[in-house]
Amino acid sequence: MSGFIQNAWYVAAWAHEVPADGLFARTVIGEPLLLYRTASDEVVALEDRCCHRQAPLSRGRKEGDCVRCGYHGLKFDRHGICVEVPGMEAVPPKACVRSFPVVVHNKWIFVWMGDSTKADPALLPDTFSNDHPEWRYLPGYLHYETPYELIADNLLDFSHLSYVHAATLGGSEQIAQIRPKVERIERGIHVQRWVPNVPPPAYYQPLWDYGGLVDRWIEYEFILPATLLMHSGASPAGAARDDNRTGIRFHSCQALTPESAHSTHYFFQESHHATQGDAGTTQGLYEGLLAAFEEDRQMITAQWRSMSLKPDVPMLPLHMDAALTLFRRLVMQVLVEESNCKDSA
Numbered sequence: 001m002s003g004f005i006q007n008a009w010y011v012a013a014w015a016h017e018v019p020a021d022g023l024f025a026r027t028v029i030g031e032p033l034l035l036y037r038t039a040s041d042e043v044v045a046l047e048d049r050c051c052h053r054q055a056p057l058s059r060g061r062k063e064g065d066c067v068r069c070g071y072h073g074l075k076f077d078r079h080g081i082c083v084e085v086p087g088m089e090a091v092p093p094k095a096c097v098r099s100f101p102v103v104v105h106n107k108w109i110f111v112w113m114g115d116s117t118k119a120d121p122a123l124l125p126d127t128f129s130n131d132h133p134e135w136r137y138l139p140g141y142l143h144y145e146t147p148y149e150l151i152a153d154n155l156l157d158f159s160h161l162s163y164v165h166a167a168t169l170g171g172s173e174q175i176a177q178i179r180p181k182v183e184r185i186e187r188g189i190h191v192q193r194w195v196p197n198v199p200p201p202a203y204y205q206p207l208w209d210y211g212g213l214v215d216r217w218i219e220y221e222f223i224l225p226a227t228l229l230m231h232s233g234a235s236p237a238g239a240a241r242d243d244n245r246t247g248i249r250f251h252s253c254q255a256l257t258p259e260s261a262h263s264t265h266y267f268f269q270e271s272h273h274a275t276q277g278d279a280g281t282t283q284g285l286y287e288g289l290l291a292a293f294e295e296d297r298q299m300i301t302a303q304w305r306s307m308s309l310k311p312d313v314p315m316l317p318l319h320m321d322a323a324l325t326l327f328r329r330l331v332m333q334v335l336v337e338e339s340n341c342k343d344s345a
């Protein structure tokens with residue numbers, strides 16, 4: 001697979017990562033971005049590459065709502081237009097850097113990387129639990145030295161909970177025995193897995209130290225460009241789902257943003273309902289989640305090393321690959337559509 005979908009909202013940062021004063025750099029789908037805030041707290045995203053000699057603007061300084069390149073001093077406004085060249089009376093008309101549409105939505109900073117006339121806020125994912133009084137979480141970020149596709153594959157097949165996360169999120173081989181219900185939805189895939197009568201995983205303990213068997217449910221959308229929106233939870237075996245008095249429930253938002261063809265930003269949180277637990281619970285769950293996601297990172301990094309040694313070795317398709325195969329097909333379809341649009345423009 002080559003290339004990235006352009007016309008999509010990519011998560012570039014958690015809102016708290018971009019300071020009120022100062023400059024923040026992050027590369028998204030191979031494009032170096034400079035993010036900063038204006039005096040009125042709007043987030044600006046510019047190409048982090050000066051049009052003069054290509055120095056990163058993030059090595060310069062903020063001046064009001066503008067940024068000055070730290071190399072030879074060209075100054076750019078928030079739209080990327082050069083407004084000053086030291087020693088020149090007039091600014092050459094070509095002196096500008098690209099600016100990108102930005103939306104701060106539920107604590108995530110989204111950047112539209114493609115045709116800016118197509119940047120539609122209606123396409124933003126429903127990340128409600130990132131900013132909701134009824135849900136509590138701590139924000140997470142991991143950097144992967146692997147292609148994002150392998151992490152998407154992992155998130156689209158939770159049979160790995162039984163093996164990669166046996167001591168954290170899994171706790172039962174039964175999870176891998178169950179076939180999830182997989183459906184195509186608009187711009188993504190819907191996955192549902194119902195796992196009755198299993199021991200609760202260690203991950204639940206800070207919130208729910210339950211000794212009996214439980215019924216677990218996991219239900220999520222994985223939508224373009226690579227965002228997971230998941231409801232999950234558990235109840236004592238045989239009890240009703242979604243009952244806060246007898247069981248637990250979570251909502252999770254996770255986004256993969258390719259940095260390059262071989263590296264990825266991973267933004268995540270898993271919220272618990274605010275009526276259950278306290279700040280210590282939130283911290284305990286976060287630590288458990290981080291430990292589990294580190295298990296994923298180690299496995300996927302090792303997988304990528306193995307693949308890189310012999311790139312031509314084929315994969316063996318199995319039933320558990322249904323969701324990830326559908327998602328890869330969808331990505332390919334959109335890449336072809338974008339490339340056809342470019343050719344006919």
Ligand code: FES
Nearest residue numbers: 050052053069072
């Ligand atoms: S590289 Fe930016 S001013 Fe020269």
Ligand SMILES: [Fe+2]
Nearest residue numbers: 154160164296
């Ligand atoms: Fe995992």
